Amino acid sequence: MTYFCSSVSFGLVLVGLASCTSVVLGGDGYSAPASYYAGVNGTGAVLKGQLEAAMTAGHIQRSYGDFRNSAAIHDRDPDNPSNILLVYNLASVSSNWDSGATWNREHVWPQSRQPGSASNSTRGNLGDPHALRPCNPSVNSSRGNKPFGTPGTTGGFGSLGTYYFPGDTDKGDIARSLFYSDTRWSSLGLSLVNGVPSGNQMGDLASLVAWHYLDPPSTFERRRNHAIYSAVMNPVFRTNNRNAYVDHPEFVWSVYVDQMNDTTLWFGDLEPADGASTIDVDLGSVLVGQAIDPMEFVLNKSGDAGTYYRITTSAGLSSSGGIEYDAFAMSDFNLSELITVTVDASATDAAGTFSGDLRVDNLDVTTQGGVGNGANDVDDMIFVSFDVFNPGNGSFANGSDIDLLELDLGTISLGGGVGVESFSFFNIAPGGAFGAPVDVELISSVGDTDVLTTSFVETNSIVSGGSVSFDATLADLNSGSYSATYTFRVWNDRGMFVGVSSIEEMTLVLSGEVGGSECVADMNDDGVLNFFDVSAFLSLFSSGDMSADINGDGDLNFFDVSAFLVEFGAGCP
Secondary structure, three states, rough: OOOOOOEEEOEEEEOOOOOOOOOOOOOOOOHHHHHOOOOOOHHHHHHHHHHHHHHHHOOOOOOOOOOOHHHHHOOOOOEEEEHHHHHHHOEEEEEEOOOOOOEEEEOOOOOOHHOOOOOOOOHHHHHHHHHHEEEHHHHHHOOOOOEEEOOOOOOEEEOOOEEEEOOOOOHHHHHHHHHHHHHHHHHHHHOOOOOOOOEEOOOOOHHHHHHHHHHHOHHHHOOOHHHHHHHOOOOOOOOOOOOHHOOOOOHHHHOOOOOOOOEEEEEEEOOOOOOOEEEEEEEEEEEEHHHHHHHEEEEEEEOOOOEEEEEEEEOEEEEEOOOOEEOOOOOOOEEEEEEEEEOOHHHHHEEEEEEEEEEEEOOOOOOOOOOOOOOOOOOEEEEEEEEEOOOOOOOOOOOOOOOEEEEEEEEEEOOOOOEEEEEEEOOOOOHHEEEEEEEEEEEEEOOOOOOOEEEEOOOEEOOOOOEEEEEEEEOOOOEEEEEEEEEEEEEEEEOOOOOOOOEEEEEEEEEEEEOOOOOOOOOOOOOOHHHHHHHHHHHHHOOOOOOHHOOOOOOHHHHHHHHHHHHHHOOOO
């Protein structure tokens, strides 16, 4: 059942006519123990025999009557633990057995198409929970003993003339149940055939194979398989055996079709001869804690056959693929799927170099399809790398974080030459080679910026542990006390880090005074003492302008005239 699958699910977008692929949720815990399929390594009839042996060894057969109670465990509704999910119509109903009024026991391989008849004590395939499903009584009756088909049918469940269609949600589950019965219980004379079956046969095999690739095992089906087997999940009714075609759906082609699966998987525009494709992705530089946008890659499949594949990722990466496997459907044209690769948040937790990879493995086991096909298809790789940097940190001091600098240029003489002091921007980012360089730009200047100026120009890429210095200058043209404030913005290097925001602002406050040897008698400030200065003084004095207060006592009187004449007589230095 593909209860967790849609055309866009968990970041996986299916392109073209690739089937709706179920996504097995990560860490579902429903895989077989590593030893269960030990020794299963053949192909074709040999492989089928090995699977029969694996599913038979240690098998605890359960009765048809046991299913009345065990269904509550292995067919449990994941959204309502008190209910079970019925086959075909997917109804969620109470798990309590009420003598078949609410639900009864559907033989996926019809009872009339296998030897014997079912009673509550019957075992074998007639009582095997892998071959039974809870079903609505009227739906069960309408299905009767019809075989399943046809391969191209889609939509809901129902009869199609001679055949019965289980519905898109259950068609893969039904196929794998029949593969199980045909393999585990072949000793009973059960067999799968193409077309309309007879006797103890079931079919249509071609439809079942197609559905197997169109509807891969979902989390529900994987859990069901494990719950039937598990002593932990199902201590009273466990069977201690599993459906191999749920655990290893890649075996189906070899067992039921041929040894010449022609599928090749690859990334990129051109199909490689051996099927091996490689994409190198260098994401450059990122900051600690920075989120990285997901990346999308097109995985292509050529060949008419269907195939299962597995996506595995190294630490720090995850993908939209299922945790166990995904599938490409059978088709007579190329298919493709969009694989989303996500860099986990943990990958940028600390400074350093990250490298990770994603691997796509064509799981088919057949080897006669030629170079690059089936089991000969070499794995496809995506390599992702980037450097993680600690954020930069601007400072006016080396070794401590100083974002405000008050710089006093002192007192200079009017006309005696400018005052100069230097200041520096330091990058004190931790991490050495993995400390981010910083850019510094001026964003505002206020105050006496025509007198107190700087030599600053926008500076980029100050490396960790590095610095750059500039001058602050106090002009000597006019006497007085002055101050100016310059505000700078610090960024992580905008050439290295895309989409970064500023780190901080830094403030430089300059101050200084111009005074000393002013030539007071030079009233028109032309640098020469002459009649024009006398005329200017008398004009200011007579008009009451305090600029004529030469002695600075706040009054205009004889003493100012006397002081002017003294200054005029002494001349300017």
